[in-house]
Amino acid sequence: MATAAALPTKAPADNRLKMLDAAMTRHRHQPDALIEILHTAQELYGYLDLDCLKYVGRCLKVPPSRVYGVATFYNVFTLKPRGEHTCVVCLGTACYVKGTATILSALEREHHLEVGGTTPDGTLSLVSARCLGACGLAPVLVFDQEIAGRVTAETALARTRNWMEQP
Amino acid sequence: MSVTTLTMNGTLVSAAEGATLLAVAREHHIPIPTLCHFEGLSEVGACRLCLVEVEGSNRLQAACMTKAVEGMTVTTNSETLRSYRRQIVELLLAERNHVCAVCVANHTCELQNLAVSMGVHHVRYEPQAPQLSMDASHPRWILDHNRCVLCTRCVRVCDEIEGAHTWDLMGRGRHTLVISDLHEPWGQSESCTSCGKCVRVCPTGALFEKGTSATNKDPHFVTYLKMAREQKLWNR
Numbered sequence: 277m278a279t280a281a282a283l284p285t286k287a288p289a290d291n292r293l294k295m296l297d298a299a300m301t302r303h304r305h306q307p308d309a310l311i312e313i314l315h316t317a318q319e320l321y322g323y324l325d326l327d328c329l330k331y332v333g334r335c336l337k338v339p340p341s342r343v344y345g346v347a348t349f350y351n352v353f354t355l356k357p358r359g360e361h362t363c364v365v366c367l368g369t370a371c372y373v374k375g376t377a378t379i380l381s382a383l384e385r386e387h388h389l390e391v392g393g394t395t396p397d398g399t400l401s402l403v404s405a406r407c408l409g410a411c412g413l414a415p416v417l418v419f420d421q422e423i424a425g426r427v428t429a430e431t432a433l434a435r436t437r438n439w440m441e442q443p
Numbered sequence: 444m445s446v447t448t449l450t451m452n453g454t455l456v457s458a459a460e461g462a463t464l465l466a467v468a469r470e471h472h473i474p475i476p477t478l479c480h481f482e483g484l485s486e487v488g489a490c491r492l493c494l495v496e497v498e499g500s501n502r503l504q505a506a507c508m509t510k511a512v513e514g515m516t517v518t519t520n521s522e523t524l525r526s527y528r529r530q531i532v533e534l535l536l537a538e539r540n541h542v543c544a545v546c547v548a549n550h551t552c553e554l555q556n557l558a559v560s561m562g563v564h565h566v567r568y569e570p571q572a573p574q575l576s577m578d579a580s581h582p583r584w585i586l587d588h589n590r591c592v593l594c595t596r597c598v599r600v601c602d603e604i605e606g607a608h609t610w611d612l613m614g615r616g617r618h619t620l621v622i623s624d625l626h627e628p629w630g631q632s633e634s635c636t637s638c639g640k641c642v643r644v645c646p647t648g649a650l651f652e653k654g655t656s657a658t659n660k661d662p663h664f665v666t667y668l669k670m671a672r673e674q675k676l677w678n679r
Contacts, residue, residue: 339607339608
């Protein structure tokens, strides 16, 4: 059985591992709680690294390949640390028709990023999503946790430039 | 055990209760093309080649996943079905890299056989040719993602027969890949028992033995293994 040592010790001693263990205990270490636990792990650590996936897999008695498969299947999970700020571009049908593809490529060009990437200084992550359920506001972007409707390439660039200038 | 009676291609056929349409068709020597189906493994209904028409349903049903029901009327071969199946094979051929002339599975490949039997001479779609990697880290076998059709036979045989669950799928859509453990090189996998079952069930040249020019396929060995394990009958 894996011990606490299986997790990276990069971060200062904290109780995040304890909270992860508590979440798993709450689910009685049932294999079908995998997605739930991955959510908890990502909330705690900000992303899912390989040691964390291995640890969760062992504790829930799920093979590592399945844990990795689930973590890469769902867009909400990320295996790389996210930047300090996140910009989500909706590529759902309504937003796409209203031109989010242009906004996305403008952002990619401006920050030399590809979708799913993070700037080298760790300030900005660019993410895409399939429909946020706010089609009436199309085109929709999410700046950190805040939803912005009827966005243009200019306003999107202004927001992200602002982040880049004062991280 | 009660018996179900249904009509398949205009003839009355009998089926054991709970049997799938595919099993019924096979029993009565009615050909239905398949790719992800493998005798002895669970069904996933992924390839959609076994689609059949069921009277009273306006959508096509995968024969491997649909249970035979009393009084059902099924058509396994029609112009629509042939055109869809052909299209599926063409899409599979276009999705990755299937150049038969330089493939180890040439002449033993199930995808190639399907294409030949359906008369697929040309592929109408632009080849995606995604330039995927190969994993040759295992001492005996090679995994070539470029030839993979994502049928998940290797994943299922590893999980259900060997019990190791080394393989699984990662990602989604066109970025889906078969991976071992945490997307680690196969040769470094801690869970792999090097039993070689995945290589034997692979329908294409995605999994093959090093140093060979032709792969060794054996469509009956999983059934044999299951019988041996569950009924103690080594019926080879």
